[in-house]
Amino acid sequence: MKIGDTRWVLEYLQQRQLDDPNFFYAIQVDKDDLIANILWVDAQMKIDYSYFGDVVCFDTTYRKNKEGLPFALFVSVNHHKQTTVFGAALLYDETASTFM
Template sequence: MILDYQCFGDVVTFDTIYATNKDLRPFGAFTGFNHHKQMVVFGAALLYDERADSFVRLFETFLCCHGGKAHITIFTNQDAAMTKALRLVITSTCHGLCTCHIMQNAIKHLTVRLELLATFKSCMFSIINKFDFENA
């Protein structure tokens, strides 16, 4: 995990999964992709709760384990407590919403206009350069 993070840790996704263990505690995973487009895990934690102070402790520990190297960009579900903790601990990191949550919101709000949803999905996953994206 440490070697993978040194090489591929510029962009990280952090997400918590709920109620998947017997104590119903949140499980958080720091993940990314390597040069073969394979998913790699940079770290994981079983949390007691999802309060800002818990995330602060988690992010500080994560940075400590990785020699203080902060990622350039992190994608999350933008939970308020998580966002607050990121702003306190990793101030230089760009914080964005991960694509799965963007698509969930698009489906929720654009289902009445299916052609708009199809165009949005195409913009999200098929267009790779800025000019084509802006034109779409």
């Protein structure tokens, strides 16, 4: 991340949580206390999961964004056969500890 990006991301996530108490985020830090992984779920994702969460697919794109970080989605389909997102994460790497 570039200088200032970390602060911006944290402020954004905190503001979302203030605006929507059902918004959830989790941050995993590395051994140097630097942000490694960020997971978030908003209120609509939680509602969709309660209706359509019988089958969940976990998928990561392979470093398609400009930062080269894996982007992970928890998805399924709804009753109209449309993709429904239950959660998202920006990952530092694709190791077993990251996925746990």
